[in-house]
Amino acid sequence: MGFLWTGTWILVLVLQSSPIQAFPKPGGSQDKPLHNSELSAERPLNEQIAEAEADKIKKTYPPENKPGESNYSFVDNLNLLKAITEKEKIEKERQSIRSSPDDNKLNVEDVDSTKNRRLIDDYDSTKSGLNHKFQDDPDGLHQLDGTPLTAEDIVQKIATRIYEENDRGVFDKIVSKLLNLGLITESQAHTLEDEVAEVLQKLISKEANTYAEEPNKPISVTESQTGKIPEKVTPMAAIQDGFTNGQNDETVSNTLTLTNGLERRTKIYNEDNFEELQYFPNFYALLKSIDSEKEAKEKETLITIMKTLIDFVKMMVKYGTISPEEGVSYLENLDETIALQTKNKLEKNVTDNKSKLFPAPSEKSHEETDSTKEEAAKMEKEYGALKDSTKADNPRGKTDEPKGKTEAYLEAIRKNIEWLKKHDKKGNKEDYDLSKMRDFINQQADAYVEKGILDKEEADAIKRIYSSL
Amino acid sequence: MAARGGRALLALCGALAACGWLLGAQAQEPGAPAAGMRRRRRLQQEDGISFEYHRYPELREALVSVWLQCTAISRIYTVGRSFEGRELLVIELSDNPGVHEPGLVYNICYLFLRFTSILTTANLHCEPEFKYIGNMHGNEAVGRELLIFLAQYLCNEYQKGNETIVKLIHNTRIHIMPSLNPDGFEKAASQPGELKDWFVGRSNAQGIDLNRNFPDLDRIVYVNEKEGGPNNHLLKNLKKIVDQNTKLAPETKAVIHWIMDIPFVLSANLHGGDLVANYPYDETRSGSAHEYSSCPDDAIFQSLARAYSAFNPPMSDPNRPPCRKNDDDSSFIDGTTNGAAWYSVPGGMQDFNYLSSNCFEITVELSCEKFPPEETLKSYWEDNKNSLISYLEQIHRGVKGFVRDLQGNPIANATISVEGIDHDVTSAKDGDYWRLLVPGNYKLTASAPGYLAITKKVAVPYSPAVGVDFELESFSERKEVEKEELMEWWKMMSETLNF
Numbered sequence: 001m002g003f004l005w006t007g008t009w010i011l012v013l014v015l016q017s018s019p020i021q022a023f024p025k026p027g028g029s030q031d032k033p034l035h036n037s038e039l040s041a042e043r044p045l046n047e048q049i050a051e052a053e054a055d056k057i058k059k060t061y062p063p064e065n066k067p068g069e070s071n072y073s074f075v076d077n078l079n080l081l082k083a084i085t086e087k088e089k090i091e092k093e094r095q096s097i098r099s100s101p102d103d104n105k106l107n108v109e110d111v112d113s114t115k116n117r118r119l120i121d122d123y124d125s126t127k128s129g130l131n132h133k134f135q136d137d138p139d140g141l142h143q144l145d146g147t148p149l150t151a152e153d154i155v156q157k158i159a160t161r162i163y164e165e166n167d168r169g170v171f172d173k174i175v176s177k178l179l180n181l182g183l184i185t186e187s188q189a190h191t192l193e194d195e196v197a198e199v200l201q202k203l204i205s206k207e208a209n210t211y212a213e214e215p216n217k218p219i220s221v222t223e224s225q226t227g228k229i230p231e232k233v234t235p236m237a238a239i240q241d242g243f244t245n246g247q248n249d250e251t252v253s254n255t256l257t258l259t260n261g262l263e264r265r266t267k268i269y270n271e272d273n274f275e276e277l278q279y280f281p282n283f284y285a286l287l288k289s290i291d292s293e294k295e296a297k298e299k300e301t302l303i304t305i306m307k308t309l310i311d312f313v314k315m316m317v318k319y320g321t322i323s324p325e326e327g328v329s330y331l332e333n334l335d336e337t338i339a340l341q342t343k344n345k346l347e348k349n350v351t352d353n354k355s356k357l358f359p360a361p362s363e364k365s366h367e368e369t370d371s372t373k374e375e376a377a378k379m380e381k382e383y384g385a386l387k388d389s390t391k392a393d394n395p396r397g398k399t400d401e402p403k404g405k406t407e408a409y410l411e412a413i414r415k416n417i418e419w420l421k422k423h424d425k426k427g428n429k430e431d432y433d434l435s436k437m438r439d440f441i442n443q444q445a446d447a448y449v450e451k452g453i454l455d456k457e458e459a460d461a462i463k464r465i466y467s468s469l
Numbered sequence: 470m471a472a473r474g475g476r477a478l479l480a481l482c483g484a485l486a487a488c489g490w491l492l493g494a495q496a497q498e499p500g501a502p503a504a505g506m507r508r509r510r511r512l513q514q515e516d517g518i519s520f521e522y523h524r525y526p527e528l529r530e531a532l533v534s535v536w537l538q539c540t541a542i543s544r545i546y547t548v549g550r551s552f553e554g555r556e557l558l559v560i561e562l563s564d565n566p567g568v569h570e571p572g573l574v575y576n577i578c579y580l581f582l583r584f585t586s587i588l589t590t591a592n593l594h595c596e597p598e599f600k601y602i603g604n605m606h607g608n609e610a611v612g613r614e615l616l617i618f619l620a621q622y623l624c625n626e627y628q629k630g631n632e633t634i635v636k637l638i639h640n641t642r643i644h645i646m647p648s649l650n651p652d653g654f655e656k657a658a659s660q661p662g663e664l665k666d667w668f669v670g671r672s673n674a675q676g677i678d679l680n681r682n683f684p685d686l687d688r689i690v691y692v693n694e695k696e697g698g699p700n701n702h703l704l705k706n707l708k709k710i711v712d713q714n715t716k717l718a719p720e721t722k723a724v725i726h727w728i729m730d731i732p733f734v735l736s737a738n739l740h741g742g743d744l745v746a747n748y749p750y751d752e753t754r755s756g757s758a759h760e761y762s763s764c765p766d767d768a769i770f771q772s773l774a775r776a777y778s779a780f781n782p783p784m785s786d787p788n789r790p791p792c793r794k795n796d797d798d799s800s801f802i803d804g805t806t807n808g809a810a811w812y813s814v815p816g817g818m819q820d821f822n823y824l825s826s827n828c829f830e831i832t833v834e835l836s837c838e839k840f841p842p843e844e845t846l847k848s849y850w851e852d853n854k855n856s857l858i859s860y861l862e863q864i865h866r867g868v869k870g871f872v873r874d875l876q877g878n879p880i881a882n883a884t885i886s887v888e889g890i891d892h893d894v895t896s897a898k899d900g901d902y903w904r905l906l907v908p909g910n911y912k913l914t915a916s917a918p919g920y921l922a923i924t925k926k927v928a929v930p931y932s933p934a935v936g937v938d939f940e941l942e943s944f945s946e947r948k949e950v951e952k953e954e955l956m957e958w959w960k961m962m963s964e965t966l967n968f
Contacts, residue, residue, distance in 0.1 A: 176875065405530055408530065411517065411534075412534040412535070412536075412537035412538035413538070415517075415538045415628065416537060416539065416541075419539075420541070437540070440540070441540070444540075448533075448545065451546070451556075453529065453545050453547060453556060453558065454533060458533070462537065
């Protein structure tokens with residue numbers, strides 16, 4: 001019986017959905033002013049600021065952006081917003097996101113149209129019909145061809161809603177319903193998510209006064225990275241690189257979010273001055289060892305990454321995804337790995353210095369043959385007696401055996417390097433690759449020694465071979 | 470607070486994407502075959518493969534050489550130690566291991582990825598896992614050597630750009646364990662002279678026959694068949710049981726952990742003493758000495774066994790005389806046989822795989838002589854190399870896909886059942902599953918506790934595997950939606966009617 005009632009009333013609601021803007025809530029009256037503010041003349045101003053900043057960022061990068069990429073995002077957003085607007089008229093969803101009267105938007109778009117026009121100029125005219133419309137009509141955005149809102153408006157609305165409700169589930173619900181109805185594709189959903197996150201980020205950061213000057217910082221930092229293809233690729237630089245090249249919409253928005261977040265954290269770090277990093281003695285030592293003047297960027301990168309990791313672990317512990325002990329042990333492992341890496345780095349420097357001191361190749365091979373002889377003597381002892389029984393007819397002499405091992409390793413390494421050189425995309429960076437390989441091999445060799453896969457001497461021999469290349 | 474959490478997650482996704490992109494950029498891709506690669510032709514050696522017996526140090530050395538030559542696609546690890554302390558070495562070949570990590574920053578990035586991979590929906594596990602295990606009986610030496618040759622061969626061919634091999638390595642994670650019983654091998658190999666005893670070195674250092682040492686799940690299954698009960702994933706709470714079981718050899722324990730840790734799909738267990746490809750079940754139902762005892766997947770197993778034997782000329786030769794004059798090979802068909810039809814084996818590794826995990830395993834007998842003379846190794850390699858590759862390729866058959874919820878999150882341990890085949894497989898950690906099937910039309914059902922099951926019809930060709938994904942709706946989701954609607958209705962009512 002109860003369900004029959006529910007059903008009837010829901011039916012009634014559906015039929016009467018248009019006049020009802022939102023479901024009344026117990027504390028509904030409090031929300032009303034905020035909702036109504038969307039309709040007031042004040043809102044466009046706030047929106048303008050938000051959009052202006054978004055535009056400023058977008059505007060700085062279109063020259064570097066491949067026109068196709070940003071175009072895709074914008075056009076899809078327009079399609080998306082169309083879909084959303086249509087859909088919202090049908091569904092009894094959170095009505096506050098529904099398009100408000102056009103006149104307010106007109107004002108906004110009037111102000112923004114000049115900025116958007118510049119963006120349009122970069123678009124590939126063959127990309128889509130919608131874009132074509134815009135290219136023909138420079139003021140197309142505020143001459144509403146049935147599109148009452150710009151993409152940014154929709155995004156702003158959703159973000160505001162999420163912010164007010166303090167519930168990310170709002171977004172998930174909307175998007176999943178859209179996906180289920182087939183109105184947007186998954187990639188469009190991702191793009192939307194990124195943009196909403198971006199605006200949300202701004203909303204939140206705006207709220208915190210201490211970070212008032214934040215929005216400008218990430219822009220200037222990333223601006224300096226424009227067009228640079230860094231030799232030493234660190235994730236930070238790569239993120240910024242990806243950002244400037246606009247390779248991936250997701251990366252773009254995510255990195256903006258990331259940069260904002262990291263910037264904020266860096267701010268904390270400056271104030272606290274190693275408060276948390278003191279718990280990572282090895283990392284701290286490593287930081288100290290990095291020359292501040294020459295490798296400031298690397299230092300900064302390392303700090304930010306560590307901070308991110310620490311925050312992440314804290315977050316996970318907070319939300320109960322992992323237990324505090326797991327978090328601690330993970331961070332401890334991290335520190336240990338850093339210690340190992342630092343040690344390897346130092347060792348590498350030492351061996352590099354050694355090879356610098358003994359450049360003559362004859363001396364190097366001397367070293368190797370010496371070690372080979374040692375190993376030969378060892379092996380002969382081990383295998384001499386046993387070998388005879390199993391090898392009835394072995395054409396290869398026994399004396400080949402011990403030399404054979406180092407030789408075999410040498411041969412294998414040679415083949416590897418040869419193959420890597422042939423198939424490495426960054427063909428002209430041979431020296432760099434070699435040092436990468438060296439580090440990797442050193443690390444792996446040590447790991448293998450620990451696990452009992454390699455003998456210490458073998459590992460050393462391999463490391464020597466690599467460092468001599 | 471959820472908004473902040475979401476934001477942090479997004480930030481991390483960004484970092485993740487960046488890391489993944491960076492690391493991906495380091496992965497090697499094969500191009501044109503390496504021209505002008507010197508081929509040293511020494512006696513008994515070809516392309517770095519030396520056709521001779523490898524004792525434990527040489528075995529290690531050979532695997533290390535393969536790794537050194539193919540760092541981009543290989544990784545050595547150990548699943549444990551034998552009774553006498555020798556490492557049970559495995560070499561893994563796939564395009565995933567050996568990703569270059571050039572410096573400290575990269576390492577953190579990589580650790581980051583590893584740590585967060587369990588928490589994100591990034592599918593780092595998109596390739597099926599395959600394993601070869603040899604030399605379980607220490608004196609059955611051919612399998613051990615063949616696997617060492619195979620590792621070298623795969624590395625060489627990959628670098629030459631051999632399309633079949635490149636594709637295999639890019640689409641599969643191949644784990645090769647040349648010897649499960651290195652102690653036994655040492656004992657067998659230490660015998661003077663060329664003629665080796667039929668039994669010396671067969672069992673491990675404790676005298677345990679490893680292929681009778683696995684928990685006998687066949688017996689449980691046969692009981693379940695009569696009285697009702699499952700016939701898959703029969704070992705629950707197994708880590709504890711396995712570790713506490715004093716009768717299990719360390720080698721056996723190591724393999725059981727290995728099987729449970731990695732979601733293997735297909736496997737083969739190499740032996741010697743005859744020439745046939747043997748498939749489940751190994752133990753007779755009635756307890757008699759010989760009796761064809763088919764498992765629910767008899768059809769696909771026959772196909773798998775044939776895929777091996779067909780490429781091995783002596784094995785598939787219908788006119789081949791039996792290895793020994795009085796041998797009974799009446800059960801052999803096209804070089805294949807049902808295990809129990811040949812002779813009953815309880816506690817074997819092959820059936821243990823099938824009944825405790827998703828892995829389908831067959832047993833391959835490679836040589837009439839268990840420890841043949843060294844100069845015959847090259848011809849054994851020639852006879853078997855095509856079979857070994859062909860069997861590897863069988864993993865890309867049947868149906869595969871992902872089981873996810875409506876939000877796109879993977880559902881691990883979902884059950885995938887096939888109508889008409891009374892044996893289910895489960896999805897792995899990332900929601901991925903593989904179901905080997907012979908060609909035909911099937912109905913697949915994916916289900917998980919708390920979710921509504923979904924059935925889909927699939928037409929399966931011989932190969933490649935057909936992709937079928939499932940998106941399951943959870944009970945609670947539906948309940949939540951209904952609850953919300955009810956709440957909203959109630960509020961509306963109360964507002965309207967002023968109560």
